[in-house]
Amino acid sequence: AARMAAKGSGGEVMAVYIARSDGLTAASPKELAVQRTLVEDLGGSFHQVIGDDIPAALLEFARGVNATQIVLGVSRRKAWQYVFGPGVGATVARESGPDLDVHLVTHDRMGKGTDLSRPPRTARLGRNRRVCGWLIGMAGPVLLSLLLRGVAPGLGLANDMLLFLTLTVAAALLGGMLPALASAAFGSLLLNYYFTPPVHHVLISNSRNIVALVIFIAVAVSVASVVDLAARRTHQAARLRAESEILSHLAGSVLRGENSLGSLLETVRETFGMESVALLEREHDLAPWTCTAGVGTRAHVERPEHADVDMPMGASMSLALTGRVLTAEDRRVLGAFAAQAAVVLDRQRLRTEAEQARALAEGNRIRTALLAAVSHDLRTPLAGIKASVSSLRSDDVEWSEEDRAALLEAIEEGADRLDHLVGNLLDMSRLQTDTVTPLIRELDLDEVVPLALDALAVPAGNVDLDIPEDLPMVAADKGLLERVVANVIENALKYSPAGATVLVAASTTADQVQLRVVDRGPGVPEDAKERIFEPFQRHGDAPRGAGVGLGLAVARGFTEALGGTLTAEDTPGGGLTMVLVLPRVPDRPHAQAPSDDRPDGARLSRTPSPGDG
Template identity: 30%
Template sequence: MPAVCPLRGYAWGVAAPFICTVVNWPMRDLLGQPSILMIYLLGVFLVATCYGFGAAILASLLSAPLFAYYFARPIFSFAISDLENMVGLAVMIVVANLTSNLQDKARQQAELALQRERRTNALYQLSQALADASDQMAVARVAVQHIYDQFGAQSVLLFADDQGKLIYPDGDPLACSLRHVSLSGAQGAFQLDKDLPQSTPDSPFFYPLERSQSALALLAIHSQNGPLDADPNLSGFFATFRSLIAQTLQRLHFAEQAKSATLQAETEALRNALLSAISHDLRTPLTRITGAAGALIESGNDCTDEDRQDFGKVIFDEAQRMSDLTGKILNMARLSSGKIILHQDWNALEEIVGSALTRLNNSLLDRPVRTQLPNSLPLVWIDAVLLEQVLINLIENAIKYTPAGSPIDISAEKLPTGLQLVVSDYGHGIPKNMEEKLFEKFYSLETETQEGGVGLGLALCRAIIEAHGGSMRAANVVGKGAAFIMDLPLLEPPILNWEDAGMHTV
């Protein structure tokens, strides 16, 4: 509610009795003196309602002589001969004073209620804005803006760097409306963890924001009207303001700690899973290599050429297996860090599928592979080597987890959204609710079997497809087993100009 000018109120306190006199005079013969007194009382009441107790007292004191002079017998005289008029005038003054006092208190209560409502709304808006703040800089912007809106004061929220020294929020002018701050004085308040007054008339007041017995930041405020907490009317409101800001900073601090702890736990779990998977997968080939090499050494000259060939094959196969495992881990690390470079070119999907099947000839001895690749498939802009590795990993998985002799299907089709490539098998399918779990690093359905892998194959496949801008998912197909579906984006292939190439059609 806007403040009322005192002079204006007292002016109405003087004018109201004369207005009531002007109103009463033409009707003096029709109205009785009690009614005339009620009109004066109404005027006092209206003045009290609009302008407070002081103006109402002035109006009541003026109403008495005006009533006595114009309406109490003898008229045009301040003498009152009628006892009834004297009592009525006294009652009017008392009632006017009581009414004015009650009205003034009611008005003050209304103003106080309105002030509380405004402050509650301001605190609600501040809490809502702070709830949306995702970092310290966002908190600084909210704090500076709301302090200016509510208190008309310039401020800055200072945070400590890694060495514990306070610094300005660089790079964001909205987070700082106060630049002339002595960082040495601010540092002293921050280290002492207590409010410090102004050292000079132009210097700000320092308020450390603390929660759980530790300072989180320092609020510097410059107000033309002195410290905000010195005014009893503003002290509690300003303290709540600071408390909300400090709580938000503490929430962000705890959230950062929780995130760091979660990341550390995930890193530790990933490290343990990596060590467990690698130690498991390396143990078998190392044991076979050691056994074959030991047998070859111990047999000496007694070893036949056929035995040497067998031992050498075991050593070569197991060393190749270890090399493949190491390659998967390195590729996964490169893809996860974004450091791998795609060597993309226009390739025919049929050639990539054929190359992958050729490399798996020894593994596909009794496995029929059925391909459904329409001749109308367009060229795809991909890294042929990496996509071939994806197909090899998926086919090896199908060989590992499906009954011997069961077929493997490879199909592709052009969709409005891109090219879809599917590798499906005729095994037992994927366990319920495990379709996404399969793509996690170091997860394998059969980690304890001798044929179990390190659990990077499918994770590596998805990472390669996503690096091409596509997506990969797993699903069970009715009448079959598991299917791995890859969606690759399609780009417009280049138009070949045969004449420029020196070739002519016949």
């Protein structure tokens, strides 16, 4: 077989050993080890399957691995042994069909005899059923003869034969062919000896009784054959039904897009009752095997040949199972699982590569946007600072106190803008690297919102606060929440028309506290409401010096880190409303402000000035 594969197109050599299901083997473990070593030295793989019908198991395995040629040794049977059947080689050649070529190779032991016994035809029936069949087939006729002779001696030969036939049918139903044949032969002898004239002699005086006994034996054999065939067909039907259910479940998992390799291997282990299942891979033929994934209680094997069942999937992948040897039919189903495992593994790797490519693309997009921001938004305040400093240091011009104050103010404003832009960039980097760790505690919004307004350096604008005194406390990080509120209010002021007022109002629901920042600006279309929260996004005709487009992205990232949400809604009458939702502190009394701070129920109004903050 190895020479034929080498002369052809580089085919794969697979040696198969068929073991009996009852544990009886024709070869010792030492002989099998020698055969395995020989096959592996020739570049092939050794496989062991279970099958009571050797030709059927061999053909089932060959078709399961899409083999094209089968190489067998010529039978060792002597001439008289062909009475029991044509032999493995002849049966395989006859039933191989047009898709398989069978080669019979001569050897020095051909025709010298073999001690291989033919497997019983009742192998499809259970052991308990066969035992009961033999008991009924052999002990039943004896008991029935005693009963008929002692209790009802005058029933007649026809009735006696029907009763004996009933026992034969029962033996056939339980034990199959052999117990029924034995019952028919033994029952016919008892009928002849005790109930057919002349009695107590193995003779028949009436020719009609001879015909009756022949019919009795023929019916018994026919019933036994039908029952044996029905038992085997029932077994095959049950197996096919189980296979169809397994394959249907497998196909359903494919259609549902289930991509967990571990769950698939666990399904394989449970389906075939194995101790462990491992998916082994190697880069090339000479590379060592590595375990890509595995499940089970037993340690995974390091090489496919060390496993009880090896299902190759190409030259570089194999499914290795430990626990027991499978039949050829089971290997056919296992092949479907192996193919699906390879597909799932490829899909996982493609998904990982796609995620890596997506991350690289996102990183490239952010780097491109960052370069654009550095090239303009960061250089603009630097240019202003540089020009102001150069002007102050110039000896050619005598600056007045007012001019000197204006230049210093320009330097301060440029430095503030730089600090704000760099702060947003650092905050976004913290969010993208998952290094934001909030310190959650109970807070009052009427404590955080004024601090956020104090931190804003806006040239002009009006902010109205509507925060009730009895508003429940929220669970948040004070610093992060202050930054969120500041960024949202700053965005509202940036897009509000001159002289318009930004409203900051708070309310409560069953388990949440909402803070709404309402502006009267141009608003945002519905399809762009989510896009404005992405990094480096500036909606509409925002001026280039208005920032790098990170304020809302940082605000949403910090909000989600606090366990809240930040969404955008349309303002009735025009504009945009930012809705900040935070978890409410349950069943805790609200901390009242000092009575001399401001009256209960008062609304805070604030008009920021250029000097705020």
